[in-house]
Amino acid sequence: MVSEYSQVSGPGLFVFETNQLLDKLELLILGSEKNGGLQASMDEVFRIMHTIKGSAAMMAFQNISLVAHSVEDVFYFLRENRQTTVDDSKLTDLVLSVVDFIKGEIAKLETGKSLTGDASGLTNAIQAFLAEIKTLDPVLAGLPLKSDYEVMRQSFIEACRIEGEEGQTICEAVVFFDDDCGMENLRALTVLSELGTYAQKLEYAPGDIVENDATADLIRYEGFRIWFTTTASMTALHDFFAQVMFLKEYSLMAIDHSDASKPRIPRCIDLDGPLVTASESAGQPADATGDSEQSLAAKQSFISVNVAKMDTLMDLVGELVIAEAMVTQNPELQDLNLDKFFKAARQLRKITGELQDVVMSIRMVPLAATFHKMTRIVRDMARNLDKQVELEIVGEQTEVDKNIIENIADPLMHLIRNAVDHGIEPVDVRAAKGKPLTGKVRLEAKNSGGDVWIIVQDDGGGLNREKILQKARERGLLDQDDSGLTDKQVYAFILKPGFSTKECVTEYSGRGVGMDVVAKNIAAIGGAISVDSAEGVGTTMSIRIPLTLAIIDGMTVKVGDSVYTVPTIAIKESFRLREQNLITDPDNREMIMIRGQCYPVLRLHERFKIKTAVADLYEGIMLMVELEGKSACLLVDALLGQQQVVVKALPGYIKKMQGIAGCTLLGDGSVSLILDVDGLIQT
Amino acid sequence: MSELDQNQLEAEEDTQKGKFLTFALGSEVYGIEIKYVTEIIGMQTITEVPDLPEYVKGIINLRGKIIPVLDVRLRFKKTAREYNDRTCIIVVDIKEVAVGLIVDTVAEVLNIPEQDIVLPPQVSNHDYQRYISAIGKVGQDVKLILDCNKLLNDEEAERLEIVR
Numbered sequence: 001m002v003s004e005y006s007q008v009s010g011p012g013l014f015v016f017e018t019n020q021l022l023d024k025l026e027l028l029i030l031g032s033e034k035n036g037g038l039q040a041s042m043d044e045v046f047r048i049m050h051t052i053k054g055s056a057a058m059m060a061f062q063n064i065s066l067v068a069h070s071v072e073d074v075f076y077f078l079r080e081n082r083q084t085t086v087d088d089s090k091l092t093d094l095v096l097s098v099v100d101f102i103k104g105e106i107a108k109l110e111t112g113k114s115l116t117g118d119a120s121g122l123t124n125a126i127q128a129f130l131a132e133i134k135t136l137d138p139v140l141a142g143l144p145l146k147s148d149y150e151v152m153r154q155s156f157i158e159a160c161r162i163e164g165e166e167g168q169t170i171c172e173a174v175v176f177f178d179d180d181c182g183m184e185n186l187r188a189l190t191v192l193s194e195l196g197t198y199a200q201k202l203e204y205a206p207g208d209i210v211e212n213d214a215t216a217d218l219i220r221y222e223g224f225r226i227w228f229t230t231t232a233s234m235t236a237l238h239d240f241f242a243q244v245m246f247l248k249e250y251s252l253m254a255i256d257h258s259d260a261s262k263p264r265i266p267r268c269i270d271l272d273g274p275l276v277t278a279s280e281s282a283g284q285p286a287d288a289t290g291d292s293e294q295s296l297a298a299k300q301s302f303i304s305v306n307v308a309k310m311d312t313l314m315d316l317v318g319e320l321v322i323a324e325a326m327v328t329q330n331p332e333l334q335d336l337n338l339d340k341f342f343k344a345a346r347q348l349r350k351i352t353g354e355l356q357d358v359v360m361s362i363r364m365v366p367l368a369a370t371f372h373k374m375t376r377i378v379r380d381m382a383r384n385l386d387k388q389v390e391l392e393i394v395g396e397q398t399e400v401d402k403n404i405i406e407n408i409a410d411p412l413m414h415l416i417r418n419a420v421d422h423g424i425e426p427v428d429v430r431a432a433k434g435k436p437l438t439g440k441v442r443l444e445a446k447n448s449g450g451d452v453w454i455i456v457q458d459d460g461g462g463l464n465r466e467k468i469l470q471k472a473r474e475r476g477l478l479d480q481d482d483s484g485l486t487d488k489q490v491y492a493f494i495l496k497p498g499f500s501t502k503e504c505v506t507e508y509s510g511r512g513v514g515m516d517v518v519a520k521n522i523a524a525i526g527g528a529i530s531v532d533s534a535e536g537v538g539t540t541m542s543i544r545i546p547l548t549l550a551i552i553d554g555m556t557v558k559v560g561d562s563v564y565t566v567p568t569i570a571i572k573e574s575f576r577l578r579e580q581n582l583i584t585d586p587d588n589r590e591m592i593m594i595r596g597q598c599y600p601v602l603r604l605h606e607r608f609k610i611k612t613a614v615a616d617l618y619e620g621i622m623l624m625v626e627l628e629g630k631s632a633c634l635l636v637d638a639l640l641g642q643q644q645v646v647v648k649a650l651p652g653y654i655k656k657m658q659g660i661a662g663c664t665l666l667g668d669g670s671v672s673l674i675l676d677v678d679g680l681i682q683t
Numbered sequence: 684m685s686e687l688d689q690n691q692l693e694a695e696e697d698t699q700k701g702k703f704l705t706f707a708l709g710s711e712v713y714g715i716e717i718k719y720v721t722e723i724i725g726m727q728t729i730t731e732v733p734d735l736p737e738y739v740k741g742i743i744n745l746r747g748k749i750i751p752v753l754d755v756r757l758r759f760k761k762t763a764r765e766y767n768d769r770t771c772i773i774v775v776d777i778k779e780v781a782v783g784l785i786v787d788t789v790a791e792v793l794n795i796p797e798q799d800i801v802l803p804p805q806v807s808n809h810d811y812q813r814y815i816s817a818i819g820k821v822g823q824d825v826k827l828i829l830d831c832n833k834l835l836n837d838e839e840a841e842r843l844e845i846v847r
Contacts, residue, residue, distance in 0.1 A: 315746060318747040319747065562730065608734075649749075650732070651749055653751045653780055654751050663730070663742060665744055665749075670728050670730060671749060673730065
């Protein structure tokens with residue numbers, strides 16, 4: 001039993017963590033590309049690459065670790081020299097290709113293959129890029145790299161001069177370690193802590209040796225510089241440095257106060273640089289907070305849980321609720337005066353109720369992660385196809401069941417690809433048509449009538465009715481008479497296997513295997529897809545996912561002995577009928593006139609053939625439901641209450657019927673059928 | 684250890700073989716192969732589902748799992764009978780489909796050796812004859828052994844579906 005629930009394994013965890021980091025990185029890069037520049041997210045990118053490098057090295061995945069290291073180098077450099085102007089798009093491309101490389105390797109790892117990917121080309125490209133930006137850098141090109149140290153040195157000396165006490169000397173030491181000792185930053189840290197016994201004030205460069213392993217390289221080549229004030233004699237200091245572990249060479253000198261005063265004027269000029277940096281870096285966090293608010297949703301921390309465990313938990317809670325009802329509403333307790341017991345029972349009911357709510361909500365996942373993956377696809381495709389495309393995401397917080405998320409990602413990707421490849425026209429065509437040059441793909445999710453809708457909309461060329469008809473004729477999908485087909489019927493042909501109106505096959509689409517697979521996949525989770533288009537204006541693909549397993553707000557109503565659940569979202573109002581509102585037409589159809597509008601009456605007990613005492617329209621409650629502009633008034637016996645329910649599918653043995661969307665468990669353990677308002681209105 | 688498990692498994696399979704859960708509908712006694720039976724539960728509140736054949740009484744909640752229940756009496760076109768304390772639901776699992784069968788009473792688990800099982804007579808005017816896969820002889824009594832697959836997969840309902 002225990003082993004069944006524990007599933008930690010080395011590579012598994014590595015794969016999981018790294019994938020999460022990569023996803024985050026991708027989002028970050030794409031996000032910053034949109035907001036103009038990588039500056040704000042530089043630290044985050046650096047940190048992620050650093051983590052990946054570390055864990056890959058630990059798992060001995062040399063190629064991943066190496067390539068991550070090279071990226072880390074680039075970002076380290078950029079972070080240290082913020083004013084450097086970089087070719088953002090080139091950098092973005094590089095990082096994204098690294099992300100792809102690592103993802104590919106990890107995919108191999110997941111399927112149990114060995115890692116064979118050769119990253120040397122990629123690493124070389126990145127190193128070349130780094131060399132390039134180093135030479136491009138206007139500040140660095142003019143000044144030797146050491147200028148940083150000079151500046152630090154001056155400011156340190158200056159600070160010491162102001163605060164310094166009599167009898168203290170200011171010293172500067174540069175320490176080099178053995179070439180192959182490794183972990184120079186940690187060695188430097190050891191030196192610092194030991195030097196603490198001699199020195200009063202201490203400053204050193206590079207500064208972030210503890211957090212930043214990349215400083216090891218810097219120390220290796222440039223040495224580790226320390227400035228300190230001390231009262232100790234020079235001999236004692238020389239003795240100290242001589243016994244440092246792995247020491248290759250060192251230099252130590254005392255700095256004269258007057259020495260520092262000399263370059264005062266040039267230093268003022270020097271200071272301009274750092275001053276700008278300081279104000280910039282002060283400004284950046286402020287910008288970054290704005291960004292981070294946006295990406296807050298993505299930054300929430302998550303753990304992943306085996307879905308089977310969730311299902312078990314949910315069933316157990318269901319049973320707990322039933323058991324609770326059986327105890328607290330036990331008939332044997334009736335007529336007993338048990339104040340304390342009922343108080344405790346109320347507390348128990350409250351807690352089980354909350355527990356049930358939480359468990360129900362756990363399975364729900366926002367679509368955000370799936371949607372954001374599409375950003376990358378749109379970007380890459382737009383670049384390769386030389387189009388300008390913007391992806392607009394709406395309603396990404398819409399929550400759907402975990403299972404649905406997993407099954408919706410692939411179809412969605414196909415649709416997005418189609419929209420960019422087939423839909424959006426090249427820039428020159430758009431210009432000729434007088435459309436905005438940048439094409440727009442809109443990805444929207446929303447809850448409607450208890451269903452979840454996912455809509456992919458583009459403002460591209462739209463579908464050509466004649467072309468589709470012609471193709472359909474070629475494939476023999478049409479009867480002779482096709483003039484009577486509505487646009488929707490015609491467009492539905494593109495969902496048929498082997499149907500592509502695009503003449504040439506591209507890297508992304510055009511083989512005509514896409515849309516029928518999409519339709520099939522969506523049908524597999526019980527959804528439906530519809531196509532709508534206007535030539536020259538754009539195409540809209542709407543996916544309707546049924547509420548299977550989704551949580552909905554439901555109103556429970558009583559009809560005879562049965563309890564039904566009506567999705568609250570479909571209910572407009574409930575009322576008791578007054579005589580003057582009822583109209584009966586010659587065919588004996590009943591209608592209700594409310595506020596000048598006429599609504600048909602649907603007696604649920606008749607529709608479902610249930611025996612009930614409340615057959616009189618005036619006795620029961622009328623429930624006005626509306627969906628997509630169509631309305632009806634349902635006659636029910638009584639309203640019982642409103643609650644969140646988890647929609648379960650009806651057992652497969654019972655064939656799907658119109659008017660019933662599924663079923664749900666009520667608090668007392670009984671089963672209630674959920675009405676499908678859409679289906680009810682149509683019949 | 685694993686050998687022991689294996690032995691136990693085999694033993695279990697052996698003990699299941701030739702065993703039948705018998706239940707009564709009126710005066711007739713039927714048997715179901717025990718390997719199909721998951722559990723026997725008392726009568727539950729059944730939620731009616733509209734537009735279903737009469738013998739499908741509705742659905743019940745079996746520990747969070749929604750399963751349909753059939754009234755075997757109605758399935759065999761016998762007259763309906765009021766449910767009482769002795770009415771039971773036998774939960775069977777046939778090809779991964781869980782279904783509850785409402786029966787008058789559950790009798791016992793019987794061991795019917797292979798040589799006592801014979802094919803049903805070919806001539807019969809009973810409507811439910813096609814649901815019987817064999818007849819088991821136990822002493823002087825006769826037990827009708829049900830073909831569970833046919834009980835569920837209902838050609839009749841499918842035919843109705845087409846007509847509709």
